[in-house]
Amino acid sequence: MSDHGHSHGHDHAGHSHGATADSDKRWLAGALAVIVVFLLGEVVVGLLAQSLALLSDAAHMLTDAASIVLALWAIRLAARPAAGRMTYGWKRAEILSAQANGLTLLGLAAWLTYEAIRRLIDPPDVTGGLVLVTALVGIAVNVLASWMISRANRTSLNVEGAYQHILNDLFAFIATAVAGLIIMLTGFTRADGIATLIVVVLMVKAGVSLVRASGRIFLEAAPAYLDPVEIGSEMAAVDSVIEVHDLHIWEITSGTPSLSAHILVAENADSHAVRAAVATMLAEKHHIDHTVLQVDYTDHDECPDTDHEHIPHCQDAHGPVHRKTTASN
Template sequence: MTNRHDHDTDGHSHSHGVSVDADRRWLTIALALIGGFMAVEVVIGVIAQSLALISDAAHMLTDAVSIVLALIAIRLAARPAKGHYTYGLKRAEILSAQANGLTLLLLAAWLAYEAIRRLINPPEVHGWLVVVTALAGVAINIAASWAISKANRSSLNVEGAFQHILNDLYAFIATAIAGLIMVFTGFDRADAIASLIVVALMLKAGVGLLRDSGRILLEAAPAGLHPDQIGDLLANQNGVTEVHDLHVWTITSGQPALSAHVLVDRELDCHQVRLDLEGLLRDRYDLTHTTLQVDHVTDALLQIEPRTDHCEDAHGPAHTRTEHPH
C-alpha cells in the first residue's frame, strides 16, 4: 500500500514571522532613508575628494538595489502555486539573495582597487566634511537597520538587505574615525584604509549570502538537519524495516521539506505508521512539510542483502533497522 501525504500544520500555507505587508512597509521605509541620503553623500564625497565617502555611497546604492530586489521577490513569492510552478515563485527571494551577495563581491573588488591606488598616491581629503557626513550616515543607517529588523529576518531575502545596511553602518563608523584622523593628524591615507575595512566587511557578507543561498538552490539539507541521523531515527521506529530515497531540502527560507520511501512490516497499518512518523518529524525536527511513501515490505525485499534494488534509480543510502523488537 502506498500513501503520499503532504502535511502542513496550519492546513493551508506556511507562515513565518512578520506578515508580507509588514515586510513591505518596513523595507520601503528603509529604502526611502537610504536613497535620500545616498544622493547627498555622492555630492559631498566628490567635493571632499573622499574615496571612503564615495565607497559608502556606492555601498548604499547596493543597499537600495538589494531592498528593491527584496520587495520584488516578496511580491513574486506571494503568488499562489499554479501551472508549472508547483511551489509558486517562493525561490525568487533566494535568487534575490544571490544577486545581493554577488553585487557585494563585485563592488568590493572595485573599491579594493581604488583604495590600493589611493594608498600609493593619496589625494588631499577634506576631513571635516568626511566626519560630518559619516556621522549623519551612521544615524541614517541605524534608522534603516532598525526598520529592516522589524521585517521577517528568517527570510534570506530580507536578511540579505539587512546585511547590506548593517555593513554600511560599520563602514560609516570606520569612515568617521578615518575623518577624525585626517583632521587631527593630516594622515590622508586613513581614507583609503577605511575603504579597505569596508571592502573586508562587504566580502564577508557577500560570501555568506552566496553560500547560504547556494545551499538552498543546490537542494542541500538545512543547517542543523542531518539526513543520515533522521534516516536512522525513522528506520528504528516500531515496525519500520527500511527507509530509503530520503531527501531533506529547503523550499525557501524557513520552509524545510522532507520526502522518503518507508518499508514497514506486513502486519502493520501503513496509514498509522505514516502518521506516527510525521508526528515524530514534526516534534523532533519541526518538519511539517513532509511526503512519506509507506509500503509493506515483501519477501523479495527481505532477501536482498544489501538492499539496493528496491527502486529502479535509488537516491542516497538505505537506512535499515538496527534494533529488532522481540
C-alpha cells in the same frame, strides 16, 4: 500495496506568511526611503570632499537601495500561488534575491579594493571635516535603517541579504568617521583608503555567507540545521518501520524545509498509522511540516537481491539506507 502520504501546514503557514510578508514590506519600504534621501546628499558631499571613503559608502548605499528594491520585488513574487508549471510558486525568487545581494557585495568589494590601493599609492587631498560630519550623519541613518530591517523576518534569506547590506554600510560609516577624524587631526590622507579596505573585509565576509547559504538551497542540500543521517535513523526507529531509503531533505525557500522518503513496513503493520507517526515525529521534533512519504509493505527484515519486485528502489536507493538495526546501534 503502498500508502502515499502527503502532509503539510500550508493553510496556517500561508496565513502567517502573508501577514509577515506585509510587515516585511512596510519595514523594508521605510528603510529604503531613509537610505535614498541620505544617498543623494552623500554623493554631493563626497564629490566636494574628494573622499573615496564617502563615495564608496554612497556606492554601497546605492546597492543597499537596490537590494531593498530587489527584496521587495522578491516578496511580491513569492506571494504568488503555485499554478501551472510553477508547482512551487515563486518562493525561490527570494533566494535569487539573496544570491544577487551576496554577489553585488563581492563585486563592489573587488572594485573598492582596486580604488583603495590606487589611493594608498597616490593619495588625493581629502577634506577631513566634511568626511567626518557626513559619516556621523550616515551612522545615524544606517542605525535607523538597520533597526527597521531588523524588525522584519530575518529568518528569510531574502530579508537577511538586505539587512547585511545595511549593516555593512553602518560599519563603513564608522570606519569613514574614524578616517575623517584622523585626517583632520594629522593630515594623514591615506586613512581614507585604509578605512575603505577595512570595509571591504566586512563586505567579503557578508557576501560569501549569503552566496553560500543561497547556493545550498539551489543545490537542494539539506538545511545546515537538519542532519539527514540522524533524521533517517529516527524515522527507521518508529514502530513497524523496517527500512527508510530515498530520503531527501531540501528547502523550497529559507525556513521552509521539505522531506520525501520511501518507507518499508512490516507486513502486519497499519501503513496509514505508520505514515502518520513518522509525519508527526518530523513535525514535532524537526519542524518539518511538508512531507511526502511513500509507505510499502515487506515481509523481510532486509532487502534480498531476489525480492526486488516487492521492495522497490532497494537496488538503486538514492543516498544511505536506514534500517531498524542501524537505528538501534
